[in-house]
Amino acid sequence: MFLPKLREVKEALTSFFTAPYTTKFPKEPFEPSKHYRGFPRYDEEECIGCGACVQVCPATAIELSDDKENLKRVLRVNYTSCIQCGQCEEHCTTEKGIICTTEYSHSTSDLNDPDTVETIEKEIVFCEVCGEVIGCRDHLNWIKERLGAKAYAHPNFLLETQAQFFDLDPSKPKDRIRREDQIKEVCPKCRYKIVVSDEF
Ligand code: SF4
Ligand code: SF4
Numbered sequence: 001m002f003l004p005k006l007r008e009v010k011e012a013l014t015s016f017f018t019a020p021y022t023t024k025f026p027k028e029p030f031e032p033s034k035h036y037r038g039f040p041r042y043d044e045e046e047c048i049g050c051g052a053c054v055q056v057c058p059a060t061a062i063e064l065s066d067d068k069e070n071l072k073r074v075l076r077v078n079y080t081s082c083i084q085c086g087q088c089e090e091h092c093t094t095e096k097g098i099i100c101t102t103e104y105s106h107s108t109s110d111l112n113d114p115d116t117v118e119t120i121e122k123e124i125v126f127c128e129v130c131g132e133v134i135g136c137r138d139h140l141n142w143i144k145e146r147l148g149a150k151a152y153a154h155p156n157f158l159l160e161t162q163a164q165f166f167d168l169d170p171s172k173p174k175d176r177i178r179r180e181d182q183i184k185e186v187c188p189k190c191r192y193k194i195v196v197s198d199e200f
Helices: 002-017 052-056 137-153 155-165 179-183 188-197
Strands: 040-042 062-067 072-078 098-100 117-126 133-136
Touching: 040 072, 040 117, 052 062, 117 137, 133 137, 137 155, 155 179, 179 188
Parallel strands: none
Antiparallel strands: 040 098, 062 072, 072 117, 117 133
């Protein structure tokens, strides 16, 4: 009975003179390990706006909205819902479009605090026949680069290349499909109608 008491006294004295294991966060900022997986951030250059991260997020923390008026796709990570699981980074199409940082705290009592969201905007491309969204321009160019010379067999990629060198007039959705719409940027459904159904 006597020896254990001595041991406890020794432990108490040692603890008294050594630094605490716990940190003083939030009074003092905490520096996490460089391997810590924290909140994700988009990379403007590497993200192509494909939306795969939205689909894999288990916490539905990422929203995707297409603003047809301003030709923009907006991807928004809500840090108040994000569980820092890293699935978005793991499954990113380009593997570098969204990266988990070591940021760990966006605590706030104001849900409208801009610090609690991470947003990226990408230009969208519309179907020149029906007006539906085809995808983001960066996404189309990303596919085009991977296809190499084969990409020019598809009018959408051909026109994307043309748009890099010339200012093409924006096209408006039409009331009906015409045969010449083959050489337009059109969505898969409209291309099917033009090429396969031949609906003129
Ligand atoms: S490129 Fe990556 S980060 Fe960007 S939308 Fe696609 S999956 Fe998300
Ligand atoms: S880290 Fe996980 S929860 Fe957070 S945005 Fe990415 S997929 Fe969603």
